[in-house]
Every structure is written in C-alpha cells, then in structure tokens.
Amino acid sequence: MIMKGLKGQKKEGRLGSSLRAEAEQKLKKIACASGELKEKTHAEIVHELNVHQIELERHNEALREAQLALEESRDKYVDLYDFAPISYFIFTPRV
Numbered sequence: 001m002i003m004k005g006l007k008g009q010k011k012e013g014r015l016g017s018s019l020r021a022e023a024e025q026k027l028k029k030i031a032c033a034s035g036e037l038k039e040k041t042h043a044e045i046v047h048e049l050n051v052h053q054i055e056l057e058r059h060n061e062a063l064r065e066a067q068l069a070l071e072e073s074r075d076k077y078v079d080l081y082d083f084a085p086i087s088y089f090i091f092t093p094r095v
Helices: 002-034 042-082
Strands: none
Touching: none
C-alpha cells in the first residue's frame, strides 16, 4: 500500500516537473519577444505575483460559492424527487 502511494507521488512529480518545464519555456519565449521581464525590478515582479495570487484566490472563492449554490439547488431537487412518499409523473411536450 505504501509503495502504491509512493508511485503516485513519483508520477505527480514527473507530471509537475514536465508542466513546470513547459511553463518555463513558454515564459522564455514571451520574455524574449517582449523584453518585459528585463525592464522590471524584482520588487515589481513580486508585486505583480502577489496581485495575481490575490486574483486567483478571489476566483477560487467565487467558484466555491457557485459550487455550493449548485449543490444546494441539486439537493433541493434530489429531496423533491428521490425521497417523495408518492410517485411523480413528468410530462414534456412532444417536439
């Protein structure tokens, strides 16, 4: 069981490293084409990274809220149909 877990970690590590390598290559192409990274100081780059991190956190919060709303809506209809004491007939118009 432990060996299986270690194999999974090795696969994720390889996948993560390949994704990182691809991202670094793409960044090099973008940086070389625009020259943008060469002009910015470390403090400016760190500031931009912090701003992007906050943006991603906000997006994650919005996605979590949307997921919770969807789950609540689904649960309402699950209770309505699956746990009803009688049966329901659903009629749809023929197309």
